[in-house]
Amino acid sequence: MSLADTSIQDQVKSYYGKQLKRSEDLQTDVTCSKPCIPLSKSACEAMTLVHPEVTQRYFGCGLVVPEKLEGCKVLDLGSGSGRDCFALSKLVGPNGHVTGVDMTDEQIQISRKYISYHQEKFNYKEANVDFVQGYIEKLGAAGIQYNRFDILISNCVICLCPDKKAVFEEAYRVLKEGGEMYFSDMYASEPLDEKLKKDSMLWGEGLAGALYWKDLISLVKQCGFSTPYLVTASHIEIKKDQVLQKIGAVKYASGTFRFFKVPLDGNTKKACVTYQGTVTEHQDQLRFDSIHTFKKDQAVEVDGELALVLKTSRFASHFLIQPIECEAPVKDNTQQYCHLNPFLLADRLGSSIQKCSKTQTDGPCASQTKATSKEAESKS
Ligand SMILES: C[S@@+](CC[C@H](N)C(=O)[O-])C[C@H]1O[C@@H](n2cnc3c(N)ncnc32)[C@H](O)[C@@H]1O
Structure with missing residues (x-):
């Protein structure tokens, strides 16, 4: 990692460790937890059981609750105060396990403080969640075992990492074969210019480090994963003039993608x-x-x-x-990735992320009914 990368990480660490205390402290109105797809009943319940101090320090930009979690080993990259880890620790059940990794001391301390609270709340004999301090670009060095996890989640973190390739390479190593990475992040509508990429305030908010959405696809494939599948997306509205001036014509969206560690020699017949x-x-x-x-x-x-x-x-x-025995289909490259464009999906789902409070009433389950009907409308 270059010196410049280290100094970006130090800035980000100080931002999430010292400056931000609550979700509302973010300067750019970019994070929110309103879902565009319905959450299952048990996922809603799990979210509402998370301790309020943890929830108040939630800084994610989407929902990272894949299906069929029971018994799974889950790793959260950039776990922050631990909201997603605690919710998923309920959903994996007592035979599953969740580990959160974060580089920021203050975030790790908050998350560790509430381990026994959630263990008791969920009635578990032993805690099934732990938090490790470390860099997600160097999971091995943080003591995370390779080929161990069924699912990796992450919520608004990779946009804060200067070396994204290192993150996806480590993600690939720690997943078991057949394992899945399911994560929400911020994406840019076009490649960012160098000036924007160097802006320190924009780094803290994830705007300077957001990937151009098409670059995600090539990057994860280079690291050995399957093609990504786009689960849901929302537009991100930025209201602060100072930020709007800096970003110019670039638009941002939050996208939840999933991709898999498939066997390299696997049969790829339709x-x-x-x-x-x-x-x-x-x-x-x-x-x-x-x-x-x-x-x-x-x-x-x-x-x-x-x-x-x-x-x-x-x-x-x-x-x-x-x-199915058949000839390999001829690929139409111009159309190939349209369905992976989070901006188009956000248009289709008709949702946009605005400044909103992370209270339980405006939390992940509050807009479920609305979101469900919007999705139904867009399909009809
Ligand atoms: C926007 S916050 C999101 C936290 C959490 N996922 C949530 O949804 O509340 C980003 C978190 O990622 C952590 N982070 C950023 N870059 C990291 C890195 N390279 N390695 C480990 N943690 C990192 C920060 O310390 C911070 O806690």
Whole structure:
């Protein structure tokens, strides 16, 4: 890591450790927790059980609650005060485990302070969550084991990391084969110019380090992962004039992507897949991303890569998968990644992130009904 990268990290550390005390302290009105897709009942409940001091210090930009968490080992990259870790520690159950990694001393201290509170609240004999201080670019050095985790989550952190390739390479190493990275982050509508990338105030808020959305796709594939799938997205509204002047024509969106560590020698034949309705709380259908919703007992054709993802991930036992013998499809490169553009999806879902409080009433479950009907409308 270069000296410049280290000084960016020091600034970010001081920002999240010393300057910000509550979600509302963010200068750029960019983070919020309103979902554009409905959360399951148990996920809503888990969120509302998190201690208020932890929730007040939530600085994420999306929701990172994938399906089928029970019994899973989860790692949260940049766990902050631990809101997502504690909510997921409820959802993985007593046989699962959640580890949070964060570089900032103050954040780690807050999260550790509430471990026993949540253990008691969830009625667990032993705590199933721990917090490790370290850099997500160097998970091995922080003592995180390789090939160990079923799921990695992260919420508005990778936009704060100067060396994103190092983050995804380490993420790949710590995941088990078939494991998933499911994370929310901020994305830019175009590549950022050098002046913007060097602005220290914009770094703290994640705006200077946000990836141009298309760059995410090539980067994660370079690191060995499957193509990303876009789960949901929201526009980010920036209201502060000083910030708007600096960013010029660049727009920002929050996007939740998921991608998988699939076997390198895996068979990538197209397949006919049938969801069996067996994932808890998703009996009728399993919404996988913005373009794939698998209805119970309905056979659908998927491309070879998605077939491989389903076959090798924790979703395998919930699908019947029959390979289809056919020629490899010719790819239309101009259209290929439109469905991964968070700005287009945010338009379609009609949502935008504005300054909003992180209180329980305006929290992740408050706008669920509205979000569900908006999604239904956009599909019709
Ligand atoms: C925007 S906050 C999000 C925190 C948390 N995910 C949440 O949703 O509240 C970013 C967090 O990432 C941490 N962070 C930033 N860069 C990091 C790095 N390279 N390694 C570890 N932690 C990092 C910061 O210390 C901070 O706690």
